[in-house]
Amino acid sequence: MNTPSALKRVMSLVMLAAGLGLLIWALVMDFSGSKVSYRGLPLIIGVIAIIIGLYFFPTLKHHRTIINVLFLFPLLFAFAVTVIIPLVLGIRYSFTDWDGIRIRNEVGLDNYIRMFKDPAFIWSIALTFLFVVVNMIMVNLVAFLLALLCTSKIKGLGFFRAAYFLPNLIGGIVLGYIWQFTFSNVVTKIFNMKYSMIADTGTAFIAVIIVYIWQYAGYIMLIYITGLNTIPGDVLEASAIDGATPMQTLFEIKIPMIAPTITICTFLTLTSAFKQFDVNLALTNGKGSLDIFGNYLTNGTEMLALNIYNTAVINQNYALGQAKAVLFFIILACVSIIQVRLSNKKEVEL
Amino acid sequence: MKKKVLALVMAAAMTISLAACGGNGGSADGGSTDSGSDTTASTDDGGSADSGDYDLRLLNGKPEINDQLEELAKLCEEETGLKVNIETIGGDTSAGDELKKMYQQDNMPDIFVIEANQADTWDGMLVDLAGEEWTDKTGFELVHDSMGTIGFPYTVEATALGYNADILEKAGVDPSTLTSPDAWKKACETIDSKKDELGLTAVxxxxxxxxxxGWSSGTHVFGQYLDAGLKADDTKYIDLLNDGGKIDEARMKKFAEFVGMMNQxxxxxxxxxxxxxxxxxxxxKEGKFAFITQGNWCVTSPDDVDFEVGFAPYAFEDGINTIIAGPPSYWVAYSDGNVDAAKQFFNWCAGDSAQDILVNKAGLVSPFDDCQYEATNPFYKSMNSYITAGNYSGWHTMLKKDGLQNxxxxxxxxxxxxxxKDADEFVSKISSVISAYYAK
Structure with a gap:
C-alpha cells in the first residue's frame, strides 16, 4: 500500500473531528432533555463521519486492526445493545428499589437477603429443580420411545411423526388454556373425579408435567429420529448377521452410537424445563396451597420463571424480581456449563 | 486496486445500513403516530409535522369502550376544539405495565388510567385537580395524601351479591330483608329446598x-370484609390491613362463616x-342461580337477561345493608403533559354532552350528581337506590398491597x-397468608 497522501490525512482528521463534535452535540442535546426534533440527525452523521475518518486514518501499522474492528462493529453493537447492556443494567437494578418507573434508593444487598428469607421463593426453587429432574428423564424417555416407533417399519410413519410434533407448534399459553378445559371438563368425567386435577397442588404439578411432556416430547423426538437415522446401515446389518437380539442392538449399538444426540437432547430439555413459563402461567398460574417450612404457602405450583414474573410485574416489585432473575441467570449458567462439561467427557471416552 | 474498491463498497454498504438502522431509531422519538402503532407518539408539542397534531393523549384501559371513547374524542373536538387521541391498552397487557414502558421511552400520555393503589408509584408526577369545576359535582374523586385530588372518576361500579329477582319472588324471599346472617341462612334454605322446581343448579x-x-375472590369478595356495612369514607379495616397486614379476627370470622354458607x-x-x-x-343469565358474586359489569345490557336483577348486601353481621360502590379506576393528568388541556377535557367530560356518550353509549354509570341520564345497566336501579340512600361503602379493596389478591x-x-375445614381455620390461614405477604 502507498503511504497515505496528505489529502487523505487531512480528510481523515477533519472527518474525525467533525464526527466527534456532532456526536457530542447530539448527546448533550439528548441528555439535557432537549425537545429539538432533528437531534437524531447530527448523531447519525457524526457516527458516519467517525467511521469514514477511521477508515482513512493515516496509519499503516494499525490499518488492518481498524478495518477489522469496523467490520465487526455492527455485530458487536447489536450484541451489546441486546445482551450485554441489559445484563449489566439488570444487575445494577437488583441493588436498588426500582419500581419499574424510577429508582429512589440504593439498597445494597437488601433484595438478595429478602429473597432468601422468603419461603415462597425457596419453594419455587425446589419445585423448579424437581420439575427439571422429572422432565429431563420423562421427556427424553418418551421422546426416545417415540423416535424408535417412528424409525420402525410401521405404516403411516409420516402421519405419526407429524402428529407427535404438532403440539410443539401450538404456543404454550394456548396449550395451557386448552388443557385447563380438558382437565376440568373431560378428565374429570373419564376418571370420575370430583373436581379438576388443577385444584390440588400435587395433582396440579403432575398436570403441568403431563402438558409439558405432551408439548415437548415431539420436538425432542425429531432430534432422536435424526440421530437414529445417522447410524450406518452396515453396523446394524453386521450385528444382525452376528445374531444380536433387538434389545442388544438397542443397548449395545443404537444408544452408544447416538450419544452426541443424547447430549444435545438432555441439554435442550434441561434448559427449557428450567425456563418453563408459559404452560405454568396459563395452566395453574402458580396456584396451589401447601403447608411447608412452617408456613402456609399459596404458590404451590409456581416455578422460578413465573415467580420472577409475578414478583416484578404482578406485585410491582421490579427490583426484587430483578434480584431473583440474577440468581436465575447464575443457576442456569452453572447448570449449563456443568452439563456440557460432563457430556463432553463421556463422548470422548466413547 | 480491485480489492480496495470492494472494501470501499462494503464499508459504504455497512455505513448505509448502519445509518438506516440509526435513522429508524432516531425517528422513533421524533414521533410516529402515523406508523400504526398506538404506543409510539411524539413527545414534542406539535413541533414537527409527523408528530400527530393532538392536544391530548388519553390512555384508556378498558378496550370494551374504545369505540365510544373515539366518539367522545370526536365530539370533544367539535365542541371545544381540543384534539384528543385515544390510545387503548387491553387484553392481557395492563395499562400499568404499558405506562411503565411509556415512561421509560419518555412518551407519556397526558391523561392515563390508574387504580387507586398505584398512585404512590406516580408520587409527584400527577396534577392536583382540586378546585376544578367538576369536583363539586361528585363525591367519587380520588384524593391522595401528598398529591391532592388527582383522579377523575369516569365511571362507578358496584359489587355485592347480585340477585335474580324472579327466582327470589317465586321462592318467596324478599331481598330487602337480607340484612343479617340469620335472614340469609333462612333464605338459602328456602331457595335450596325449592331448587328443583325453580330449575336451579345451586343458590x-x-x-x-x-x-x-383469583381477582374475584381475592379482590371483590375479600373487599366485603374490608368495607361491608361501613360508610364510604370509613377506612378502618383497610388501614388496619395496610398497617403490616393486620386483620380484625372477630369480623373476619363472621365473614368466614358467611363465605362458608356460600360454599355450602x-x-x-x-x-x-x-x-x-x-x-x-x-x-x-340463564337463571340457573339465584345469586352471583360479581358486580354490575357482569350483566351490561338489558337484552342479556329476561328478569329483574338487583344487589343484596353481604350481611355477615347483623344490620349490614351496604353494597360496595365507587370508581374501580381513575383518569389522572400527567404533570409534564398538557395540563391545561387535560383540565379542560375533564370539565367537558363531566358535562352533559359527554355524559350522554359515556352513559348511553358506553353503558357506564355516571359518578356525577347532575347527570340526567339513567344508565342502561340492568343493575343500575338497584345500585342507584343504595347510592341515593347513602348505603354504599368504598372500593377500599383497591388500596390493599398490590398482588395480595393472588x-x-x-x-x-x-x-x-x-x-x-371451618371458619376458624379460614381466619388463621388467611391471617398468616396476609401477614406473610405484607412482610415481604
Missing part, C-alpha cells in the same frame, strides 16, 4: 377457582372449584374445596 353462582378468577349452597361439583367466569355469568384467593379456594 350461589360463586366461583373460587384461583387461577383465572354453591355448585360444589363444578363451578365453585374449577369453573370459569364465562360459566358463572352464563349460568346466572395470595388470598388460594385460601378462598381451599375453603371451597374443603381442605380448610
Amino acid at each position: 350461589f353462582a360463586y366461583c373460587a377457582e384461583p387461577t383465572n378468577l 349452597y354453591s355448585d360444589k361439583d363444578h363451578l365453585l372449584i374449577d369453573g370459569t367466569y364465562d360459566e358463572q355469568v352464563a349460568g346466572f 395470595e388470598t384467593c388460594q385460601v378462598f379456594a381451599d375453603y371451597a374445596k374443603g381442605s380448610i
Whole structure:
C-alpha cells in the first residue's frame, strides 16, 4: 500500500473531528432533555463521519486492526445493545428499589437477603429443580420411545411423526388454556373425579408435567429420529448377521452410537424445563396451597420463571424480581456449563 | 486496486445500513403516530409535522369502550376544539405495565388510567385537580395524601351479591330483608329446598377457582370484609390491613362463616372449584342461580337477561345493608403533559354532552350528581337506590398491597374445596397468608 497522501490525512482528521463534535452535540442535546426534533440527525452523521475518518486514518501499522474492528462493529453493537447492556443494567437494578418507573434508593444487598428469607421463593426453587429432574428423564424417555416407533417399519410413519410434533407448534399459553378445559371438563368425567386435577397442588404439578411432556416430547423426538437415522446401515446389518437380539442392538449399538444426540437432547430439555413459563402461567398460574417450612404457602405450583414474573410485574416489585432473575441467570449458567462439561467427557471416552 | 474498491463498497454498504438502522431509531422519538402503532407518539408539542397534531393523549384501559371513547374524542373536538387521541391498552397487557414502558421511552400520555393503589408509584408526577369545576359535582374523586385530588372518576361500579329477582319472588324471599346472617341462612334454605322446581343448579353462582378468577375472590369478595356495612369514607379495616397486614379476627370470622354458607349452597361439583367466569355469568343469565358474586359489569345490557336483577348486601353481621360502590379506576393528568388541556377535557367530560356518550353509549354509570341520564345497566336501579340512600361503602379493596389478591384467593379456594375445614381455620390461614405477604 502507498503511504497515505496528505489529502487523505487531512480528510481523515477533519472527518474525525467533525464526527466527534456532532456526536457530542447530539448527546448533550439528548441528555439535557432537549425537545429539538432533528437531534437524531447530527448523531447519525457524526457516527458516519467517525467511521469514514477511521477508515482513512493515516496509519499503516494499525490499518488492518481498524478495518477489522469496523467490520465487526455492527455485530458487536447489536450484541451489546441486546445482551450485554441489559445484563449489566439488570444487575445494577437488583441493588436498588426500582419500581419499574424510577429508582429512589440504593439498597445494597437488601433484595438478595429478602429473597432468601422468603419461603415462597425457596419453594419455587425446589419445585423448579424437581420439575427439571422429572422432565429431563420423562421427556427424553418418551421422546426416545417415540423416535424408535417412528424409525420402525410401521405404516403411516409420516402421519405419526407429524402428529407427535404438532403440539410443539401450538404456543404454550394456548396449550395451557386448552388443557385447563380438558382437565376440568373431560378428565374429570373419564376418571370420575370430583373436581379438576388443577385444584390440588400435587395433582396440579403432575398436570403441568403431563402438558409439558405432551408439548415437548415431539420436538425432542425429531432430534432422536435424526440421530437414529445417522447410524450406518452396515453396523446394524453386521450385528444382525452376528445374531444380536433387538434389545442388544438397542443397548449395545443404537444408544452408544447416538450419544452426541443424547447430549444435545438432555441439554435442550434441561434448559427449557428450567425456563418453563408459559404452560405454568396459563395452566395453574402458580396456584396451589401447601403447608411447608412452617408456613402456609399459596404458590404451590409456581416455578422460578413465573415467580420472577409475578414478583416484578404482578406485585410491582421490579427490583426484587430483578434480584431473583440474577440468581436465575447464575443457576442456569452453572447448570449449563456443568452439563456440557460432563457430556463432553463421556463422548470422548466413547 | 480491485480489492480496495470492494472494501470501499462494503464499508459504504455497512455505513448505509448502519445509518438506516440509526435513522429508524432516531425517528422513533421524533414521533410516529402515523406508523400504526398506538404506543409510539411524539413527545414534542406539535413541533414537527409527523408528530400527530393532538392536544391530548388519553390512555384508556378498558378496550370494551374504545369505540365510544373515539366518539367522545370526536365530539370533544367539535365542541371545544381540543384534539384528543385515544390510545387503548387491553387484553392481557395492563395499562400499568404499558405506562411503565411509556415512561421509560419518555412518551407519556397526558391523561392515563390508574387504580387507586398505584398512585404512590406516580408520587409527584400527577396534577392536583382540586378546585376544578367538576369536583363539586361528585363525591367519587380520588384524593391522595401528598398529591391532592388527582383522579377523575369516569365511571362507578358496584359489587355485592347480585340477585335474580324472579327466582327470589317465586321462592318467596324478599331481598330487602337480607340484612343479617340469620335472614340469609333462612333464605338459602328456602331457595335450596325449592331448587328443583325453580330449575336451579345451586343458590350461589360463586366461583373460587384461583387461577383465572383469583381477582374475584381475592379482590371483590375479600373487599366485603374490608368495607361491608361501613360508610364510604370509613377506612378502618383497610388501614388496619395496610398497617403490616393486620386483620380484625372477630369480623373476619363472621365473614368466614358467611363465605362458608356460600360454599355450602354453591355448585360444589363444578363451578365453585374449577369453573370459569364465562360459566358463572352464563349460568346466572340463564337463571340457573339465584345469586352471583360479581358486580354490575357482569350483566351490561338489558337484552342479556329476561328478569329483574338487583344487589343484596353481604350481611355477615347483623344490620349490614351496604353494597360496595365507587370508581374501580381513575383518569389522572400527567404533570409534564398538557395540563391545561387535560383540565379542560375533564370539565367537558363531566358535562352533559359527554355524559350522554359515556352513559348511553358506553353503558357506564355516571359518578356525577347532575347527570340526567339513567344508565342502561340492568343493575343500575338497584345500585342507584343504595347510592341515593347513602348505603354504599368504598372500593377500599383497591388500596390493599398490590398482588395480595393472588395470595388470598388460594385460601378462598381451599375453603371451597374443603381442605380448610371451618371458619376458624379460614381466619388463621388467611391471617398468616396476609401477614406473610405484607412482610415481604
